[in-house]
Structure formats: structure tokens, C-alpha cells
């Protein structure tokens with residue numbers, strides 16, 4: 001860590017996977033972090049809790065990070081913070097689509113010339129966002145939130161599943177219609193023998 005950063009202190013524990021996650025992130029980024037191992041044993045676990053952990057984290061859990069005036073808890077928040085402090089090397093993929101769960105669909109992003117506040121996703125990758133949202137959004141992160149939502153629809157195959165269900169349902173109804181229209185057989189069947 002260079003002189004422009006104040007020292008960082010990470011509170012972790014000997015068996016803390018989440019603490020290790022934060023520690024590894026700092027190591028990956030070559031950040032110098034003072035590691036404080038909060039006492040732990042199998043009989044008392046983390047009791048008594050460390051006073052800094054108690055002060056900073058309402059959940060009373062490690063990991064906790066102190067960096068100058070920044071005091072944060074939860075390994076994911078710490079991860080995000082370390083990524084901001086030192087962006088390289090990246091811990092996470094940079095684009096929304098690269099971070100999406102699910103198969104690597106060929107995502108594409110387009111703006112629909114519509115002032116309504118809306119966005120939608122088509123199965124297989126295309127994401128459309130109305131220009132109304134781009135005007136209404138206060139900052140980039142609000143647009144990112146909308147795009148992430150649409151990406152999740154694709155990654156989780158919501159529309160694709162819906163279409164499949166409709167095809168199945170339509171197929172079934174089509175079959176039913178064919179049977180019902182077949183006066184010769186079906187009415188006799190539903191009325192019972194006579």
C-alpha cells in the first residue's frame with residue numbers, strides 16, 4: 001500500500017471464512033492490511049466479543065474493516081470497498097453481463113425510443129431500455145439497476161420458460177379443441193354411455 005492510503009485494519013477470526021475472503025481480497029490487491037485475529041475457541045466461540053466489532057457491526061460478526069474514517073462490516077461490502085480503493089487486479093468481472101448468473105447469453109443492449117419508464121428483456125440476450133428511463137435516472141447506478149434486473153430475467157430464463165409453458169399449454173388446448181370439435185367421439189365420451 002502506498003503512502004496515500006491510511007492504514008487498514010481488518011478484524012477477522014481463526015475460523016472465519018468470510019474474514020478469510022476479505023483477507024484474500026486484500027492480498028490479491030497487494031494492499032497492506034493489519035490483521036487483527038479476534039479470539040475464538042470452540043468452547044466460547046467469539047465470546048467475549050471484540051469491542052471494535054461490537055461497536056461497528058450490529059450483527060457482532062467479523063469481518064470488520066477500518067480504513068481512516070471508513071468503518072464497514074460484511075465481507076461483500078468490504079470486497080466492494082477494496083475494489084474501489086484499488087481497482088486492479090479486478091476481483092469481479094467488470095460488466096453487468098459478465099457478472100450475471102446463468103449461461104453466457106449473447107447479451108445486447110438497445111434503447112427504445114419511448115418516453116415511458118420501462119425496460120424489457122427478450123429470451124436469449126436482447127435487453128431494451130426505454131429512453132424515458134435514461135432521462136429519469138439520477139445517475140448511472142440507477143440505469144445499471146434496471147439493466148441488471150433485465151439481465152436476470154434472461155439469465156434465469158423467465159421469458160423462455162414462459163414461452164415453453166405457453167407452447168405446452170397451447171399444444172394441449174389445441175389437442176383439446178381438436179377432440180371437442182370431433183363430434184363423433186368426444187361428446188359421447190363426456191356424456192357417458194347411452
Ligand SMILES: N[C@@H](CCC(=O)N[C@@H](CS)C(=O)NCC(=O)O)C(=O)O
Nearest residue numbers: 016017018046061062063074075076
Ligand atoms: N454475511 C457476513 C457473515 C459474517 C459471519 O458469518 N461471520 C462469522 C464468522 S465467519 C461470525 O463472526 N460469527 C460469530 C457470531 O455470529 O457470533 C459476511 O459476509 O461478512
